[in-house]
Amino acid sequence: MPAILSIEALGKQYKSGHKALESVDLSIERGEIFALLGPNGAGKTTLISIICGTVTRSTGTITVAGHDIDHARREARQRIGLVPQEIALDMFSTVLNTVRFSRGLFGKAPDPAYIEEILRDLSLWDKRNVRTMELSGGMKRRVMIAKALSHEPELLFLDEPTAGVDVNLRRDMWALVRKLRERGMTIILTTHYIEEAEEMADRVGVINGGRLLLVEDKDALMRKMGKRQLTLTLQAPLAAIPEQLAEWSLVLAEDGLRLIYSFDAQAEDTGMPALLHRLSELGIAYRDLDTSRSTLEDIFVNLVEKAA
Amino acid sequence: MSGINLHGIWAIYRTEMARSIRTVWQSVATPVITTALYFIVFGGAIGSRMSHVGGVGYGAFIVPGLIMLSLLTQSISNASIGIYFPKFTGTMFEILSAPLNAVEAVIGYVGAAATKSVVIGLIILATATFFTDVRILHPVWMVAFLLLTSLTFSLFGFLIGIWAKNFEQLAIIPSLVITPLTFLGGAFYSIDMLPQPWRTVSLFNPVVYLVSGFRWSFYGLGDVGVGASLAFTAGFMALCLIALAWIFRTGWRLKP
Ligand SMILES: Nc1ncnc2c1ncn2[C@@H]1O[C@H](COP(=O)(O)OP(=O)(O)OP(=O)(O)O)[C@@H](O)[C@H]1O
Ligand SMILES: [Mg+2]
Numbered sequence: 001m002p003a004i005l006s007i008e009a010l011g012k013q014y015k016s017g018h019k020a021l022e023s024v025d026l027s028i029e030r031g032e033i034f035a036l037l038g039p040n041g042a043g044k045t046t047l048i049s050i051i052c053g054t055v056t057r058s059t060g061t062i063t064v065a066g067h068d069i070d071h072a073r074r075e076a077r078q079r080i081g082l083v084p085q086e087i088a089l090d091m092f093s094t095v096l097n098t099v100r101f102s103r104g105l106f107g108k109a110p111d112p113a114y115i116e117e118i119l120r121d122l123s124l125w126d127k128r129n130v131r132t133m134e135l136s137g138g139m140k141r142r143v144m145i146a147k148a149l150s151h152e153p154e155l156l157f158l159d160e161p162t163a164g165v166d167v168n169l170r171r172d173m174w175a176l177v178r179k180l181r182e183r184g185m186t187i188i189l190t191t192h193y194i195e196e197a198e199e200m201a202d203r204v205g206v207i208n209g210g211r212l213l214l215v216e217d218k219d220a221l222m223r224k225m226g227k228r229q230l231t232l233t234l235q236a237p238l239a240a241i242p243e244q245l246a247e248w249s250l251v252l253a254e255d256g257l258r259l260i261y262s263f264d265a266q267a268e269d270t271g272m273p274a275l276l277h278r279l280s281e282l283g284i285a286y287r288d289l290d291t292s293r294s295t296l297e298d299i300f301v302n303l304v305e306k307a308a
Numbered sequence: 309m310s311g312i313n314l315h316g317i318w319a320i321y322r323t324e325m326a327r328s329i330r331t332v333w334q335s336v337a338t339p340v341i342t343t344a345l346y347f348i349v350f351g352g353a354i355g356s357r358m359s360h361v362g363g364v365g366y367g368a369f370i371v372p373g374l375i376m377l378s379l380l381t382q383s384i385s386n387a388s389i390g391i392y393f394p395k396f397t398g399t400m401f402e403i404l405s406a407p408l409n410a411v412e413a414v415i416g417y418v419g420a421a422a423t424k425s426v427v428i429g430l431i432i433l434a435t436a437t438f439f440t441d442v443r444i445l446h447p448v449w450m451v452a453f454l455l456l457t458s459l460t461f462s463l464f465g466f467l468i469g470i471w472a473k474n475f476e477q478l479a480i481i482p483s484l485v486i487t488p489l490t491f492l493g494g495a496f497y498s499i500d501m502l503p504q505p506w507r508t509v510s511l512f513n514p515v516v517y518l519v520s521g522f523r524w525s526f527y528g529l530g531d532v533g534v535g536a537s538l539a540f541t542a543g544f545m546a547l548c549l550i551a552l553a554w555i556f557r558t559g560w561r562l563k564p
Contacts, residue, residue: 014564052405056559074313077407088398092330093323104319105406147402 002066003027004079004155004186005051010060012046012210020046021210024060028155028188033181035201035218036190037300043210044190045085048157052082064155078106081153085160085190087140091133095124098132099146106151118149121176138169145176156180158189162196174200194297198222208304221299230261230272232279233288244282248275259286316408320416321423324390328424335424336431339378343432346374347439350496361498362529367440372523373495374436375429379457380490380515382428384482387421387465392472395562404563410556418462425458442526449525449534456541457518463548470561489515499531514540 005028012021020043028034036044049055051062053069062069064076090098099115119125122142127135132143141161148156158177162170177187177200191197197204198218205215214221237256248271251260263270279286328335350370361369394400403413436442444450472478493515499507510516511532521537524530530537555562 049401052401054401054404054563056563073409074407077405080405082401082405084398084401086398088401090323090394090397090399092327097323097326101319101323102402104315104322105402105408107313107315107407109315 001030002063004030004065005188006063007051008061010047010050010062011058012043012050012055013058019210021050024212026205026212026215028186030154030186031181031184032202033177033187033189033200034203034205035197036188036205036207037194037197038190038207039304042207044207045159047207048082048159048188048190052080052157053077074107078151079154081148081151081156083144083148083156083158083161085163087137087144089132089140089143092131094129094131095119095135095143095146096128098143099150102147103150108151114152115150118146121179122146138165141165141169153185155186155188158187160190160192162191162193194300206300206303213303227262227264228270228291228293230263230275231290231292232259232261232286233257234259235285235287238284242282245275245278313408313412316406317412317416317419320413321420324417324420325423327390328386328420336428339382339428339432340435343374343378343435344439346370347436361501362527364527364529365440368442368527369523370496371433371436371440371442372526373490373519375432376457376515376519376522377487377490377495378432379425379429379454380461380486380518381482383421383425383458383461384465384468384486386424387418387462388469388472388478390417390421391466391469392478395469400562410552414463414466414552418459418466421462421465422455422458425462426454429454429458444526445528446525450522453522453525453541456545457522460541460545460548463545463552467548467551467555470555486515489513490519494519494531514544517541
């Protein structure tokens, strides 16, 4: 079976002359959750918009489940659901009507039972006869999601689904995404919250300046780049790292008051107990001990800084 | 392409019609009141001092022109608002991302706008019968002109809606171009009544052809031949279709 989404050599130059995307290649497997990370203006929305057909592209080819988005427009598009970054709703329509409209627009026969199910899932059923302009921002965002799901897409795009959303709604959103994935939906989301990608994604892509810098399995990425650090605050400063400690990769900081040991978080033998043992043998006393684990955020910042 | 997206066309048509029904009072009351006013002023006050035009009483004479005036302005404003509104609110993304081709989208939007115009045209006709004696010599042609004009100018309105970048631009064509052209296009007089050179100048006014053909279907008299009227309307429709095809191919003013 072809990949649910395949992008080759995608480029976009806006009429202003700005190059928003440069030779992007990406392949998305069925059923995965893919998180696209990148700073403001990286090109995330542009990428999604081109796939969904709301922005024209300059170069490249895109297929959805093997269907070219130009030559087999209908086949490609009816598989896609889009929740854009900005909320945009027909203010005068009721929730139910606007969701029904979306389903029809995407070429599906009415299915009241299915529409009821998604509205209930999104806690919108009680509001079904309310005009969308009377809803709160969070509710409106849910309506946007309901619209995107209305035609039973196979591939769902969520462009910053949790921007400006409170903690509860964010948790709900995460739960919903997991539920959708269990039903076999493929989800591509963009986010600025690294914790979100860490929490949900199977794979992570990092984009900056219109270039896809990295695409990796999240766990592998964490393993590969995820480091742990042990920081010891010493009672008396050290002038240099004693020779007896040479087998650990240590750094001395803050005028010799801090000893920092970096190690592979996933390694079988972290070397930490041995180090602490050796320190006490050498009579090096410490006041405080702290360990930290590098997050996807550190990795991300690292990457983006390197590329800049 | 596998078949036609009938559900998509219907979704747009229905939503557009719902929008009209939401504003049914403006939609219907405005043309009815305006028409009544025209009859009181032109048909009653002025018309009583006017002789018959081509054997038709003045009140009856202006009926086709009045309907045409409403058809043009209503078609343009309905269709242009119909497509401008999604651009304005941002809901356009959904239309653009849907598995819907240009023809299907146009059928939905333009079909709804034209339907509304036809209904309004018929309401005006019905209103007119209260004020004056309306005969229709060629009812089939009358309906044909009604449909053709509504469709053509709904297409034109659709183009304006895509072109417009703000509400001012949206209003400018109907109020600054269509209404004056209609008033000067023989809606309330026969251009034969004009002195030269205005009679010749009027032949360059496209609305003359529309009004003339429509009036011919009522009373069998027109300022220009009915063939010219038909050819003009069909030609204008073709131009609008060509422009639309180009817009959808290039994404002009629709997609960055
Ligand atoms: N219509 C447009 N015309 C010209 N330039 C544009 C247009 N839309 C976006 N851009 C530019 O393209 C670049 C990428 O924008 P895009 O919206 O894709 O970024 P993003 O990664 O989604 O950012 P954010 O996280 O802020 O949403 C930006 O520099 C932006 O200014
Ligand atoms: Mg964005």
